[in-house]
Amino acid sequence: MKITHFEPDFVHALPILRAIEAAGYEAYFVGGSVRDALLELPIHDVDIATSAYPAEVKQIFTRTIDTGIQHGTVTVRDHGHSYEVTTFRTESGYQDFRRPDHVTFVRSLKEDLKRRDFTINALAMREDGTILDLFHGLDDLKAHLIRAVGDPNQRFHEDALRMMRAVRFESQLGFTVEAQTAAAIKTQHELLSKIAIERTHSEFAKLMLGIKRHNGLTTFIQSELYTQCPDFATHRDDLISLSQLNDQQLTDEASAWLLIANAFKLTVAQTRKLLKDWKSSNELIATVAAGVKLLPLIVTGSAQPLDLYHAGADVLRITLEAAEILQGVAPETWQTQYDALPIHDKHELAINGKDLMERLQMQPGPQLGKALNGVERAIVLGQLENNESAILKWVQANAE
Ligand SMILES: Nc1ccn([C@@H]2O[C@H](COP(=O)(O)OP(=O)(O)OP(=O)(O)O)[C@@H](O)[C@H]2O)c(=O)n1
Numbered sequence: 001m002k003i004t005h006f007e008p009d010f011v012h013a014l015p016i017l018r019a020i021e022a023a024g025y026e027a028y029f030v031g032g033s034v035r036d037a038l039l040e041l042p043i044h045d046v047d048i049a050t051s052a053y054p055a056e057v058k059q060i061f062t063r064t065i066d067t068g069i070q071h072g073t074v075t076v077r078d079h080g081h082s083y084e085v086t087t088f089r090t091e092s093g094y095q096d097f098r099r100p101d102h103v104t105f106v107r108s109l110k111e112d113l114k115r116r117d118f119t120i121n122a123l124a125m126r127e128d129g130t131i132l133d134l135f136h137g138l139d140d141l142k143a144h145l146i147r148a149v150g151d152p153n154q155r156f157h158e159d160a161l162r163m164m165r166a167v168r169f170e171s172q173l174g175f176t177v178e179a180q181t182a183a184a185i186k187t188q189h190e191l192l193s194k195i196a197i198e199r200t201h202s203e204f205a206k207l208m209l210g211i212k213r214h215n216g217l218t219t220f221i222q223s224e225l226y227t228q229c230p231d232f233a234t235h236r237d238d239l240i241s242l243s244q245l246n247d248q249q250l251t252d253e254a255s256a257w258l259l260i261a262n263a264f265k266l267t268v269a270q271t272r273k274l275l276k277d278w279k280s281s282n283e284l285i286a287t288v289a290a291g292v293k294l295l296p297l298i299v300t301g302s303a304q305p306l307d308l309y310h311a312g313a314d315v316l317r318i319t320l321e322a323a324e325i326l327q328g329v330a331p332e333t334w335q336t337q338y339d340a341l342p343i344h345d346k347h348e349l350a351i352n353g354k355d356l357m358e359r360l361q362m363q364p365g366p367q368l369g370k371a372l373n374g375v376e377r378a379i380v381l382g383q384l385e386n387n388e389s390a391i392l393k394w395v396q397a398n399a400e
């Protein structure tokens with residue numbers, strides 16, 4: 001098997017591979033970029049594995065950064081690009097189920113590939129495009145199977161996050177977790193509790209944004225992995241309902257959490273707590289919480305111009321994405337209504353507080369805030385034109 005069409009990212013990285021080889025070592029493209037190139041998907045992060053030890057890699061290139069030198073990773077800078085070059089390694093220990101006690105550098109590609117998670121991720125590509133397939137990853141790519149390299153129990157003991165990666169790839173690639181690998185996840189699902197929630201969160205979000213969300217969620221539920229996730233354990237039936245929604249692909253993680261909040265029938269406060277427990281960013285929490293408020297209004301057709309205005313473009317977009325999946329609500333009608341609002345943000349008002357103070361001799365304080373809010377509201381509702389003289393007149397009339 002040989003790749004003949006090279007993505008630009010590979011082309012740019014070729015001189016790195018060639019330089020390492022010219023110095024007498026082996027070097028290969030490995031991991032997700034090789035998998036995705038074979039699937040004809042866009043590639044990102046080209047990873048390079050080499051028989052050269054980190055100190056040897058550093059001698060070959062003029063510009064290097066010690067990214068994770070104790071794990072064998074050196075970043076090589078070349079023409080504005082960065083490449084992670086990692087020495088072939090084996091790992092042992094894994095007392096805490098997430099990081100190896102020691103890393104041993106080795107000179108053999110096979111030793112390196114055999115401790116990787118799945119066969120489709122254990123392919124290596126030579127500089128000429130030849131694929132080295134030591135664990136039948138090509139067969140599994142063809143059969144759309146996610147199969148652990150060697151003993152699945154051992155692979156999940158080494159890094160319990162791999163169980164989440166399995167269900168993530170299932171959804172992201174539209175593959176199926178192979179039976180023995182799935183059985184091992186079920187047996188070992190409790191190990192996921194050892195993993196930092198941020199890492200589980202990141203995999204779960206990728207699952208929710210994948211092309212086969214239904215498949216990923218089904219294995220996530222059947223394997224009991226969900227029981228190890230914050231605030232999910234008591235929601236098995238709700239998660240099943242979530243998995244049975246139409247499989248339309250989501251474009252934003254916030255829409256996914258909105259669907260979850262809806263399936264779990266959470267209040268705004270409960271939604272905030274759930275997202276906090278998943279260590280979400282404040283931005284994500286605010287967006288989803290606002291979506292929880294807006295969603296029922298959209299689904300029942302009762303949202304008013306002010307509701308759309310206060311929600312704003314981002315919240316509206318994710319809410320419409322969720323509403324379309326839940327009830328087949330056509331997003332265009334609402335989007336058109338939103339676009340037609342006279343203004344979309346306070347800053348678009350033809351006056352501000354300073355203008356009111358200067359022109360109407362108003363004093364700073366609650367009165368001023370109230371006047372501005374009234375102006376904003378009247379303009380959104382189409383009761384007042386957004387120009388300075390109309391607004392000043394309106395404020396004077398309403399102050400009397
Ligand atoms: N828990 C993990 C994480 C990664 N890997 C190996 O390291 C490679 C690169 O890891 P990463 O970039 O995290 O994942 P990718 O498989 O490249 O997927 P993505 O496209 O999301 O980057 C993987 O392909 C796999 O060979 C592994 O064995 N076990």
Ligand SMILES: [Mg+2]
Pocket residue numbers: 031032033044045
């Ligand atoms: Mg990657």
